[in-house]
Amino acid sequence: MSTAPLRKDAARNWERIVAVARALVDEGTPLQLNDVARRAGLGVGTVYRHFPTAEALLETVATPCLESLTACGRQALADDDPGRALTVFLTRTIEAQVLDASLAAVTAAPGDALPRTAELKRALWSVGAELLARAREAGAVRPDLTGDDLVPLMCGIAYAAQVHGGERERAETARRYLAVLLDGVRSRPEPDA
Amino acid sequence: MSTAPLRKDAARNWERIVAVARALVDEGTPLQLNDVARRAGLGVGTVYRHFPTAEALLETVATPCLESLTACGRQALADDDPGRALTVFLTRTIEAQVLDASLAAVTAAPGDALPRTAELKRALWSVGAELLARAREAGAVRPDLTGDDLVPLMCGIAYAAQVHGGERERAETARRYLAVLLDGVRSRPEPDA
Amino acid sequence: MSTAPLRKDAARNWERIVAVARALVDEGTPLQLNDVARRAGLGVGTVYRHFPTAEALLETVATPCLESLTACGRQALADDDPGRALTVFLTRTIEAQVLDASLAAVTAAPGDALPRTAELKRALWSVGAELLARAREAGAVRPDLTGDDLVPLMCGIAYAAQVHGGERERAETARRYLAVLLDGVRSRPEPDA
Amino acid sequence: MSTAPLRKDAARNWERIVAVARALVDEGTPLQLNDVARRAGLGVGTVYRHFPTAEALLETVATPCLESLTACGRQALADDDPGRALTVFLTRTIEAQVLDASLAAVTAAPGDALPRTAELKRALWSVGAELLARAREAGAVRPDLTGDDLVPLMCGIAYAAQVHGGERERAETARRYLAVLLDGVRSRPEPDA
DNA sequence: CATGAATGAGCCTTCATTCAT
DNA sequence: AATGAATGAAGGCTCATTCAT
Numbered sequence A, B, C, D: 001m002s003t004a005p006l007r008k009d010a011a012r013n014w015e016r017i018v019a020v021a022r023a024l025v026d027e028g029t030p031l032q033l034n035d036v037a038r039r040a041g042l043g044v045g046t047v048y049r050h051f052p053t054a055e056a057l058l059e060t061v062a063t064p065c066l067e068s069l070t071a072c073g074r075q076a077l078a079d080d081d082p083g084r085a086l087t088v089f090l091t092r093t094i095e096a097q098v099l100d101a102s103l104a105a106v107t108a109a110p111g112d113a114l115p116r117t118a119e120l121k122r123a124l125w126s127v128g129a130e131l132l133a134r135a136r137e138a139g140a141v142r143p144d145l146t147g148d149d150l151v152p153l154m155c156g157i158a159y160a161a162q163v164h165g166g167e168r169e170r171a172e173t174a175r176r177y178l179a180v181l182l183d184g185v186r187s188r189p190e191p192d193a
Numbered sequence E: 001c002a003t004g005a006a007t008g009a010g011c012c013t014t015c016a017t018t019c020a021t
Numbered sequence F: 001a002a003t004g005a006a007t008g009a010a011g012g013c014t015c016a017t018t019c020a021t
Helices: A008-026 A033-040 A044-050 A054-078 A082-099 A101-108 A115-137 A147-163 A170-186 B008-026 B033-040 B044-050 B054-078 B082-099 B101-108 B115-137 B147-163 B170-186 C008-026 C033-040 C044-050 C054-076 C082-099 C101-108 C115-137 C147-164 C170-186 D008-026 D033-040 D044-050 D054-078 D082-099 D101-108 D115-137 D147-163 D170-186
Strands: none
Touching: A008 A033, A008 A044, A008 A054, A008 A101, A033 A044, A033 A054, A054 A082, A054 A101, A054 A115, A082 A101, A082 A115, A082 A147, A082 A170, A101 A115, A101 A147, A101 B147, A115 A147, A147 A170, A147 B147, A147 B170, A170 B147, A170 B170, B008 B033, B008 B044, B008 B054, B008 B101, B033 B044, B033 B054, B054 B082, B054 B101, B054 B115, B082 B101, B082 B115, B082 B147, B082 B170, B101 B115, B101 B147, B115 B147, B147 B170, C008 C033, C008 C044, C008 C054, C008 C101, C033 C044, C033 C054, C054 C082, C054 C101, C054 C115, C082 C101, C082 C115, C082 C147, C082 C170, C101 C115, C101 C147, C115 C147, C147 C170, C147 D101, C147 D147, C147 D170, C170 D147, C170 D170, D008 D033, D008 D044, D008 D054, D008 D101, D033 D044, D033 D054, D054 D082, D054 D101, D054 D115, D082 D101, D082 D115, D082 D147, D082 D170, D101 D115, D101 D147, D115 D147, D147 D170
C-alpha cells in the first residue's frame, strides 16, 4: 500500500533521477535537486515530486547497497563459525562504505528521511548486533562491545581511510585499519588500569 | 617577530572574535564571518581584517589545543615505557578531538590556511610518528602501522564516537573505542589468510 | 532554434528587464543586476536566470542597434559611389554611438559575453572593411587605413564628442568631428617627413 | 601662500605617495588610497592627509606632464610657421596621452579636484586655442574648428588607439590616426551638402 | 503529472572614509 | 603629523523551494 505503482513514464523518470544522483554521488558532487533535474533533462518540479528533499534522494540511492549489506549479514548468520561470520560481515561493510559515498552518508546520519531507510538501518543494526552477540558467546570477541558500536566503528574506519588521503589506496587503507580494529575486537580487555 | 604586537583595542577585538568563534564551534554552529561579526558586535570588515577566511579563524581557535597536544606528545617522549607513552598520547589526543570540534575539523582538513597551523600539524604528526616508532621497536606495537596512520585513526575514533550519538557519553564512548583499537594495535597481525 | 521560445510570462519579464536596462543605460547609470531587478519589480534570481552577467544584459540591450547598423552597412554596399557609401555608413555609425551608450560600450569592449554579439561585431567589422576597401580602390580614400581602423576611429570620435561636454549638442559635435576626420580620410598622406 | 612648506618628513612621504601612485598608474592598476598607503609603507591616514581623494592624487601624478605639455605649447607659439607649430604641439600631446594614463584620465575628466589642475588645464586649453587661431589665420587650418575642439579630439585619438588594441603598437597607431586627422584639419570643408 | 520560471533570503567580500591612539 | 584599526554600506552571487502554466 505504501507505494502506489507508478505510471510507466513516471517510473522512467524515477529511474533517470536515481541514476543521475548515483553518478553525482560517485563523482563526489554534492546532491542538489536543481542540478539533478538539469542533468536528467527533467523539470525541478518532477524531481521534487519524486523526492521531497536531497536526503530522500540520497537515501534512495543508498538503498540497494543497504539491502545487499543486510542480506550479507543474514547469510553470515548461517555460518557456523561466529567469529568468522562477524569478520566477513564487517569486511563487506567496510568495503561498501569506502566505495559508496551515499552509504557512508546515510549510515552516519542521525535521522532518516524515508521510512524504508529507517527500517533497513534497523535491520542492519540488528543483524550486526546478533552476529556480535554470537561471536561474544563463542568467546571470539571481547565482552565490552555492544551491538550499537558496530556501525559507528565501521563509519569511523571509513572516515579514517578518507582522512588518510590517497583516493587510490583508500580501500587498501581501510582494510588495514579494519584488520587492526578486529584484532582489538578479538582481544581480552586488560583489567582496567 | 612574525606578528607585530597589536594595539590594545585591536587586541581586544581579536580576543572577542576568537571567543565568539570558540562559542560557535562549541555549539556546533558553522563559522560564518558575518555571523561572527554580528555576535561580536563588530563590523564585518574588522573580522575580515583579522581573519581573511573562516578557515583561518577556525585554525586560530584550534591552535591552543594543537599546541598543548604537541606538548603532551613531547612529554610522552620522556617516558621510558614506549608502549605506555604511546597510549597516553593517543588517549589525550582522542579526548581533545572529542571535546573540541575545531580540533577535529582542522586535523582532518587536507590543507591549512595559516602557516602556524601547518607547522603545528607537522610537529604533531612527527611526535606521533616518533612515539609509534619507539613503541614498535620495543615490540609493543604491530609492525604494519606507520606514523601516517596515527592521525587518521584518531580522527576515525572521534568520528565513530560522534556517529554513536549521545552527546553526553561521547567522551566515554571514544575512550572505549580507543581501548579496543589499542588492543588491536598491540597485537601481532595474523599471517595473511 | 538556438533559443527555445520563452513562455509568455518569462518573455514578459525578459522584456521588462531589457526595458529597465535600456532606461538605465540611457540615463547613464551603470548596469547592476540587483538594481535592475529591483526596478523591474523582480527577484534577483530572475534577472540572473535571463542574464548571467551585466555584460550579457548590456549586449542584449545593444543588439538591435548593432543589427540595424549592420543592415545599414549592407545597404551602403549597394551604392555605386563607394566614397559616398562609406561616408553614409560612418555617419550613421557615429550617430548611433553618440545616441546609445550601450553601443559605444559594447563596440569598444575587447571581448563579448554573448555569441550573438561576437557574430554581429564581426559582421559589422567586415562590412566596414569592405566599404573601405571599395572606396580605396576607387581612389576615394587614402591607402594607409585598414578595415581594422574604422571601428576604433568611430569610437574615438564618439568619445571626443563626449569629452567636449555639452550633452545637448553632442550629436552635432560628433558630426563636425566626423566631417574633419573624413576629409582627412579622403586626403593623400604627405610623403613622410 | 596656498601651500605651506612641508616638514622634511612630510615632504618625503608626499614624494613616496606620488611615486607609488605613478607606478600604479603605469601598470594600469586603479588608484585606491588604501592600496597606495600599503605599498608606500604608510598609514592610510597619512595618504588621506596629503590627498583627500583618489582624484586629487591622480591629478598630482599628472601635473608634471600637464606642465611640460603647456610649456611645449608656449614654445610652439614662438615658431613662425603657425601650421607647423600646431602640428608639433598636437603630436606631443598625443604622445603624452598615449604614454601616460593619468594624463588621459585627467584631461578627459569634466571637473577637477585641485585648483592647480584647473589652472593648468585652462592654460593648456588656451595655448592650444591660440595655436589654432594663428594657424587658421594663416590659412593652414579649416575655419570650422574652435579652440574647444582640440583637447576632445586629442582624447578621442588616444581613445581610438586604445580601442584598436595592441598595447605594443599603440603609440604608432595613435600617430597614424593623428596624421589622418591633421590632414582633415588642414583641408577646406566642402560646402555643406 | 510535468514543467521550469520566479523567488528572495542569505552568504560572501570589498573599499572609501573616519577617528581613537 | 602619522598611524592603521574599525566601520558598514554596497554589490555580487547561489540555491532550496514554490507555483502558475
